[in-house]
Amino acid sequence: MKLPIVAYGDPVLRKKAEEIEEDYPNLKQLIDDMFETMYGAHGVGLAAPQIGLSIRLFVIDGSPFAEDDEDGEGDATLKDFKKVFINPIIVEESGEKWGFSEGCLSIPDISEEVMRPSNVVINYLDENFEEQEISLSGLAARIVQHEYDHIDGKLFTDKLGPLKKAMLKGKLDSISKGMVRVGYKMRFPNQKKGR
Known part of the structure; x- marks a missing residue:
């Protein structure tokens, strides 16, 4: 089932998310719904806070970047990069x-252009609650870092300089009010009723 994606301005996007246990209610269904929601919105990653749940869970499928189009600069390591990350911990960024x-x-x-370290080592539980640790670089590392930020209550706009943030303020306010066209279901924190 496709779930509504929470828009900028919702407090859930600013909370440090909580770890979950193996008996988290309907976890398998939630993971399936998150993948379906992500694909429906043409994303490569989706974190639980983005669907309103403040838990340490995100899903990734980097394959769209592997096929990355006409300029032939696809990243082959992303071809089979479809993973579920539960209670992840970034061990090292380098x-x-x-x-x-x-x-x-x-x-x-x-x-916007965001600067991030090129390598990451992350420890996490997979969908079967088995512990994993992987080293990633390039776009795979970046996707993981972006989603990991979500479960720590951070957004990519936090990494921008003060001038760029000031220039985007009006656009961000409009997004929180629902004054944006999207091809997927969203929930807007500051939308006026009756719109």
């Missing part, structure tokens, strides 16, 4: 910071 234009399903129609 390497030179590099810029890439990031967007977010909770902040539609805005994408």
Whole structure:
């Protein structure tokens, strides 16, 4: 089932999310719904806070970047990069910071260059609650870092400079009020009723 994605301005996006136990209610269904919601919105990652749940869970499928189009600069490591991350912990971030234009399903129609370290080591539980640890680099690392920020109550716009943030303020306020067109279901925190 496709779930509504919470828009910028909702307090749930600013909370540090809680860890979950293996007996979390309907976890398998939730994971399936998160993948369906992410695919329906043409995303490559979706964190639980983005659907209104303040829990440490996110899903990723980087394959759209693997096929990355006409310029032939696809990332082959992303071809089979479909994973569920439960209670993840970033063990290490390393390497030179590099810029890439990031967007977010909770902040539609805005994408900005964000600097992030090129490598990450992350420890997490998979959908079977088995412990995993992987080292990632490039776009795979970036996708994980972006989603990990969500479960820590951070957004990619937090990483922008003061001038860029000031320039985006009006657009961000409009998003929180529902004054944006999107091709997927959203929940807007400051939308006036009757619109």
